[in-house]
Amino acid sequence: MSENGEQYIEELANTFENPIHARIVKAYLKGEDRAEKIREEIDTILLEVTGGH
Amino acid sequence: MGIKLRSLKAAGFRGFNEPIPHPLEFGEKITIIYGPNSRGKTTISEAIELLFYGETERVKDAAQKRLKSEYERSYQNKHYPEKEKAYITIDLLIDEKEAVWKMEIDEDENLTRYIEGEPVKEWPFEFNAPNVPYPFVLQHNLKRLIEAPPSERYQKFAALLGLGALEEIRGIFEDTTKNYKPPGEVKGLLNEAKTIEGAVQKYKELKIIGEAFKKASKGVELELTGVRAAARELPGLKREPEVRVIEAINTMIETRKKEVFEKEFVLPEKDPVLAANITKVKETNERLRSDEFKERLRRSRELAELEAMEEEDTFYRVTLNKLEKDVINCPVCANDITDIREEIILRIKGRLSELEKRKNEFNAIKADLKVLNTLTDEAISNLIRITNNAISRVEPFVIIKEDLNIVKKILGEVHGEAYEKLASLLHFYSEKTRNIRNQLSQYKRKRKAVSRALSTGSVLVELEPAIDALIKISECILEEIETLAAEIDETDAVLFDIKSEFDRKLVRHAGVEYLEVLKTLLSSEEKLATAHKINKIINSFEGLRATIRDFVGSKIQQKMSADFTENITTWYDQIKTKGDPLVHFAGFRVPTKKNGGHKRDLHILANTYGKELPSALAFLSESKLNALGLCINIGVNVQKDAFFSFLVIDDPIQSWDKEHEEQFKDVIMELINQAKQVILLSHNHSWVESLRKTMCSYNGTYYEINGYKKEGPVIELIPWADWESRLKSARAACKNPELSKDNIENAVASLRFVYCDLTALIYKKAKGIGKRSYRLTSEEVKKLLLESGVETALAERIRADFDTISKTHHDHPEYTPDREQLSLFIDHAWNLAKYLKP
Numbered sequence: 001m002s003e004n005g006e007q008y009i010e011e012l013a014n015t016f017e018n019p020i021h022a023r024i025v026k027a028y029l030k031g032e033d034r035a036e037k038i039r040e041e042i043d044t045i046l047l048e049v050t051g052g053h
Numbered sequence: 054m055g056i057k058l059r060s061l062k063a064a065g066f067r068g069f070n071e072p073i074p075h076p077l078e079f080g081e082k083i084t085i086i087y088g089p090n091s092r093g094k095t096t097i098s099e100a101i102e103l104l105f106y107g108e109t110e111r112v113k114d115a116a117q118k119r120l121k122s123e124y125e126r127s128y129q130n131k132h133y134p135e136k137e138k139a140y141i142t143i144d145l146l147i148d149e150k151e152a153v154w155k156m157e158i159d160e161d162e163n164l165t166r167y168i169e170g171e172p173v174k175e176w177p178f179e180f181n182a183p184n185v186p187y188p189f190v191l192q193h194n195l196k197r198l199i200e201a202p203p204s205e206r207y208q209k210f211a212a213l214l215g216l217g218a219l220e221e222i223r224g225i226f227e228d229t230t231k232n233y234k235p236p237g238e239v240k241g242l243l244n245e246a247k248t249i250e251g252a253v254q255k256y257k258e259l260k261i262i263g264e265a266f267k268k269a270s271k272g273v274e275l276e277l278t279g280v281r282a283a284a285r286e287l288p289g290l291k292r293e294p295e296v297r298v299i300e301a302i303n304t305m306i307e308t309r310k311k312e313v314f315e316k317e318f319v320l321p322e323k324d325p326v327l328a329a330n331i332t333k334v335k336e337t338n339e340r341l342r343s344d345e346f347k348e349r350l351r352r353s354r355e356l357a358e359l360e361a362m363e364e365e366d367t368f369y370r371v372t373l374n375k376l377e378k379d380v381i382n383c384p385v386c387a388n389d390i391t392d393i394r395e396e397i398i399l400r401i402k403g404r405l406s407e408l409e410k411r412k413n414e415f416n417a418i419k420a421d422l423k424v425l426n427t428l429t430d431e432a433i434s435n436l437i438r439i440t441n442n443a444i445s446r447v448e449p450f451v452i453i454k455e456d457l458n459i460v461k462k463i464l465g466e467v468h469g470e471a472y473e474k475l476a477s478l479l480h481f482y483s484e485k486t487r488n489i490r491n492q493l494s495q496y497k498r499k500r501k502a503v504s505r506a507l508s509t510g511s512v513l514v515e516l517e518p519a520i521d522a523l524i525k526i527s528e529c530i531l532e533e534i535e536t537l538a539a540e541i542d543e544t545d546a547v548l549f550d551i552k553s554e555f556d557r558k559l560v561r562h563a564g565v566e567y568l569e570v571l572k573t574l575l576s577s578e579e580k581l582a583t584a585h586k587i588n589k590i591i592n593s594f595e596g597l598r599a600t601i602r603d604f605v606g607s608k609i610q611q612k613m614s615a616d617f618t619e620n621i622t623t624w625y626d627q628i629k630t631k632g633d634p635l636v637h638f639a640g641f642r643v644p645t646k647k648n649g650g651h652k653r654d655l656h657i658l659a660n661t662y663g664k665e666l667p668s669a670l671a672f673l674s675e676s677k678l679n680a681l682g683l684c685i686n687i688g689v690n691v692q693k694d695a696f697f698s699f700l701v702i703d704d705p706i707q708s709w710d711k712e713h714e715e716q717f718k719d720v721i722m723e724l725i726n727q728a729k730q731v732i733l734l735s736h737n738h739s740w741v742e743s744l745r746k747t748m749c750s751y752n753g754t755y756y757e758i759n760g761y762k763k764e765g766p767v768i769e770l771i772p773w774a775d776w777e778s779r780l781k782s783a784r785a786a787c788k789n790p791e792l793s794k795d796n797i798e799n800a801v802a803s804l805r806f807v808y809c810d811l812t813a814l815i816y817k818k819a820k821g822i823g824k825r826s827y828r829l830t831s832e833e834v835k836k837l838l839l840e841s842g843v844e845t846a847l848a849e850r851i852r853a854d855f856d857t858i859s860k861t862h863h864d865h866p867e868y869t870p871d872r873e874q875l876s877l878f879i880d881h882a883w884n885l886a887k888y889l890k891p
Contacts, residue, residue, distance in 0.1 A: 005218035012222070012604050020590060021597045024230075028222065038229045046239045049586050 020045055054178070055698035057081070057146040057730045061100060065139025066158065068096035070132040071764040076144075078770075079699075080754035083721070083731045086768075087741045088758030093766030094734040098703045100141045101732075102189055103128065104156045105180050107164055110191060128158050132763060135160060178696070186213070188697035190686040192704045199670065199682050203654035207609070207643070210655050213689045214612050216605075223605045230594035239587060246584030249574055256567035261286060262574070275585035277578050284571060302572045309563040314459055318555055319449040320548050321482060321541045330439045331531055337432035338524045346428075349421050350517050356422075359415050366408045373401045426504065429520070433500050436527050440493050443534045447482045447541075454479040463558045464551075471551045478544055482537070489533045496526040599650055606643055606651020613641040613655070617688065624684035627723065628716040636661045636672050638681050657681075676709050687720065691727050699730040706737060714740050718747050725751065726795055749774045749782040750799040752806060772826070776810040779803045780882055787875050797872060804878045805858040808834055808851055808885070815841045815888045831855035843888055851885060854878050 009028050016022040027041035028034050058079045064072035077086075077097065088094045099109045112127065129139050139158040144151065154176070155167040166173050179185070198209050211220045235243065254263045265283040269276045284290060284298055293301040324330075340346060375384035376398050383390045383397075390397060453460060457476055464472045503519045560566050574581070618640045625638050639660040644652045659669035666672045673681065683705055690700050702721075706714050714737075721744070724731055735741050745755060753773050760767040774782070786792050786800035806826075812834045813826035819841035829837070835852035839845065858878070 005222065008219055008222060008604075008608070012601065015600060015604060016597075018593065018596075021593070021600070024597065025226070025601075028225065035225050035229050038225065039233065042229075042233060043236050043239075046235055046587050046590065049590070050239055050242055050583055 054696055055148055055728075056696065057698045058101065058732065059144035059146055059151070061097065061144075062142040063096075063100045063140065065130050065133035065137065066096065066100055066103070066128060066141055067130060068093035068761075069100075069765040070130045073765065073768065075770070077756065077768065078754060079730065079732060080752065080773075081730065082725045082751055083733065083748065083753035084756070085741055085745065085753060086732070086734045086756045086758065087738055088734070088736065088766065090736050092758040092761050093768075094736070094758065095703060096766070098189065098191070098701045098732070098734055101143065101701060103158075103164075104141045104143055104154060105176070110189065126160070126162060128162055129160060130765075138165075180696070185696040186689045186692065188690055188700050190683060190690075190700065190702040190705060192707055198685065199657060199678055203656060206657075207653050207655035210613070210641075210685075211605075211609055213685065214609070214617060216609055216612060219605045219608055223601050226601050227598055230598055233591070233594065235587070235591070242580060243584050243587060246577075246581050249570070249577055249581065252570040253574055256570060258287070258567040259571060262571060266574070270585060273589065275578075275582040277575075277581070281575065284575060287571075299572060299575055302568050302575075306560070306563070306565045306568050306572070309565045310559055313562045314456065314463060314559055316453050316456055317449070318453055318460075318552055318559075320545075320552055321450045322446040323541055323545070324442055324446055324538065327439070327443070327534070327538055330435065330442075331535065334432060334435045334439065334527060334531060337428065337435065338527055340428060341432060341520055341524055346425065347517060349425060350520070352418055353422050353425075353516070356415060356418060359412075362408055362411060362415075366405065366412070369401045369405050369408070373398065373405070376401070429500070429503060429523070432523075432527065433496075433504075436496065436530060437493065439534060440489055440530055443537055444486050444489060447486055447537065451479060451483045451486060454483055460555065463562055464555060465558065468551075468554055468558075471554060474547060475551050478540075478548065481540065485533060485537045485540075489530055489537075492526055492530045492533070496523065496530065499523050499526065602653065603650045606653065609655075610643040610651060613643060617641075620691070621681075621684050621688040624687050624720060625681060627720050628680045628684070628713050636666070636674075637677070638669055638673065638684075639665065676713060679707070679709065680713055683717075683720075687724065691724070691729065698728065699732060700724065701732045701734070703734045704736055705733075706735065706740060718744050722748065722751075726793075745773060746778070749778050750786060750796065750803045752799065752802050772810065773806065774803075776807045776814075776882075776886070779807045779810075780879060780886075783807075783875065783879055787872055787879065797875060801858055801871075801875050801878065804875075804882060805855060807882050808855055808858075811882065811885045811889070812837050812841075812851075815843065815885070818889060831859070838885075841888070843885070847881070847884055850881055854881055 006029060009025060013022045013025045016025065023045065024038060024041055027038045030037040030041070060076040060078045062073055062076045063069045077084075086094055086097060099111070102109045133139055140155060141158075142153065142155040144153055146152075153169055155170075157165040157167070159165075166176060168177075198206065198213070201209055208220055211217060234240070250266065253259050253266055261283045262280055265279040266277075269279055281295055281298065285293060285295065289305050290298060290301055372384055376394060381389055381391055457479065460475065461472050464475075499519060499522055503516065503523060506516050506519070560569055622638070622640070629637060636659060639658040642656045642658055644654055644656060646652055657669040659666040659672045661672070669681070670678070683702075687700070690697070706717060709717070721731055721733065733744075741755075745753070751773075755771045755773050757769050757771050758766045759769055783800040783803055786796055789796075809826040809829045812829060813824040816837045817823055824837065831852045834855055835848050838848040838851060854877075857874070
């Protein structure tokens with residue numbers, strides 16, 4: 001991950017009013033397999049919403 | 054960070070078969086390599102490219118076009134010995150510090166990297182990072198960038214501008230959110246909600262509910278109050294309070310179903326503890342059948358003597374009692390027994406003692422019989438419990454056999470096969486339960502007799518066969534129960550499907566499908582609300598993507614419209630031809646959409662006499678497009694944070710007109726003035742000559758590729774300029790008051806080459822021996838001049854000048870370019886040149 005990319009993500013995350021969108025965007029920084037990390041974050045968000053259904 | 058090239062060595066790589074005889078040394082400011090086409094110029098630029106990037110643009114491009122297989126093993130020279138590894142070694146200056154980087158290429162094109170001879174996994178810098186400009190201006194790449202479709206061009210420019218990270222971000226979010234698949238648990242919930250919502254819209258009776266539901270779904274949260282209110286408007290539910298709506302719906306459903314089919318379709322149930330209970334009964338049966346048990350039974354027959362023995366005991370006790378009172382006459386026959394009385398008493402007592410002993414034995418047998426009775430009781434009660442349990446698990450199912458005709462009607466012809474299966478199973482279960490019940494009755498009867506015999510000790514002779522018969526019946530019952538249980542297991546799934554189908558059909562026959570849907574809808578409020586939230590999140594991904602696209606678009610637009618366009622325009626203006634129609638590059642534009650977002654397209658603009666043209670591509674000439682491509686590449690590389698301080702330019706002026714050729718010389722000089730080390734490769738000899746002449750004072754390095762052999766290209770190092778041209782150029786610089794500090798510095802530095810060339814020529818004239826002038830040091834210069842007969846004072850001055858110039862060369866902090874000093878150096882050089890005169 002280039003330094004530039006990290007700065008862009010921080011800046012981009014701040015443009016979202018929707019906290020869920022900001023959270024998804026920040027998942028980009030969570031690891032090398034970024035696509036997988038984003039998918040995992042979305043999964044987590046949705047499972048949190050289902051709350052055990 | 055700044056990386057410059059000092060020298061290159063290579064062997065076995067593409068055109069280089071044998072090792073290059075001498076390393077190619079690169080000039081600090083400029084190196085020109087001239088060679089006709091196909092003589093190995095590109096091999097040199099690709100060697101540098103492969104070392105840094107591990108792949109050349111040519112191969113990368115082939116891979117993108119799916120032609121990579123055509124380029125397999127193209128790095129290694131075919132004449133190179135198979136067992137030896139090809140290599141490329143480059144001496145570098147990294148932030149002015151020397152470093153030696155080497156790359157070995159094996160026959161499978163595996164690359165091994167070394168720094169100062171030590172193997173390393175990767176280079177210490179990320180050259181492929183999106184924000185590092187690519188320091189190679191390759192002819193075949195120039196137009197490809199411009200002529201790419203607008204969307205592809207957009208991506209290429211983003212990469213060129215170091216905004217590749219942004220494009221990567223956009224691409225990953227587009228891909229992950231567009232193709233997102235929720236986890237199984239979430240997907241199941243969404244499907245369930247979708248089915249319920251779909252069903253509501255299906256029934257005309259629920260039209261009012263459907264409309265209320267649509268309204269409830271419009272907000273951020275799902276609000277079912279309206280749906281519940283609408284439900285209470287339906288016939289049959291009007292008077293129900295809200296809390297009882299679901300209960301009332303259930304009652305309506307059940308009532309209507311009973312009108313169609315009164316009985317309940319209950320599936321046979323499995324007994325989870327059946328196996329354990331059967332084992333218990335079997336174990337008891339085994340005990341009843343054991344030899345020990347039978348031996349006890351046999352002994353119990355002796356109890357038949359017990360009655361006679363008790364009578365005898367009573368008789369003797371009465372007699373003894375009387376004998377002890379009446380001492381003369383016998384209490385039985387009344388004879389005088391005076392003489393034998395004592396003996397009789399003694400005998401009676403002996404017999405009574407025997408009888409007492411025997412009675413004790415019988416008591417033990419009686420106790421044994423009690424145990425046996427308990428054992429059989431236990432076996433019996435276990436069996437009865439298992440049997441009743443087995444029957445009770447099947448009976449509720451079997452009961453519908455009486456109404457099979459109604460079941461058939463409900464299932465309908467479509468499910469004829471299911472009906473046949475159901476009928477046959479009902480028959481089977483019914484037969485089995487009947488058999489079991491009959492056997493159990495038989496068992497109960499036998500058991501009563503046995504139990505009575507055991508408790509009273511009567512009919513003991515028949516007890517053993519009676520118990521055997523009891524065990525047999527018990528085993529038959531157990532077998533029947535096991536068969537029944539196995540059948541329940543085997544037909545469980547089939548019966549479940551038939552029942553599900555029957556229940557569905559029954560709901561339809563009863564006309565209460567819509568009530569079932571309504572009940573599900575009202576009892577799934579929480580699930581529906583959750584599914585609604587999840588759908589809102591998933592649907593919001595489009596907005597997320599749009600925001601990211603706009604963010605990336607605006608960043609690229611910012612970069613394009615400001616500094617970068619200005620930068621490109623500055624370079625482009627330098628090679629702008631003046632005589633042709635005024636049709637020129639006029640900047641870049643990322644078009645916007647109607648809704649205000651940015652498109653992922655990049656348009657290159659052109660104008661003519663102040664009027665904007667639709668596209669640069671359609672209106673700029675071939676030559677201008679090439680020039681623009683070159684300027685874009687240069688513009689990117691001279692950005693403040695560029696990683697590499699060198700720029701390799703491979704054959705830049707193909708298809709250019711004379712005016713462009715001339716103007717491009719200024720571009721090269723400007724690059725050098727901006728601290729770029731230029732490596733220029735060209736096939737155009739006359740242009741190269743003219744360039745060297747123009748840049749005479751720049752002290753570059755010049756190579757000519759004069760031929761090509763099996764060993765590789767024949768590369769010759771040629772002096773940048775002869776001493777006379779250099780001196781004239783220095784003199785001109787000295788006289789030009791407008792010349793910059795850099796130009797004066799270049800002119801001073803060129804005097805060192807003049808001293809070296811003149812020294813080598815004077816020595817050759819005096820001694821007849823040739824010397825390599827570019828390798829001479831100040832001390833060597835002085836020594837050779839003295840040996841050639843040059844007066845000591847002049848030789849000493851030249852050495853001192855040489856040392857001063859070296860300070861210029863190494864950018865010594867104490868040195869500042871001095872026009873007067875330059876003039877003095879020029880005079881010393883002319884004095885030295887006099888020794889060449891015949």
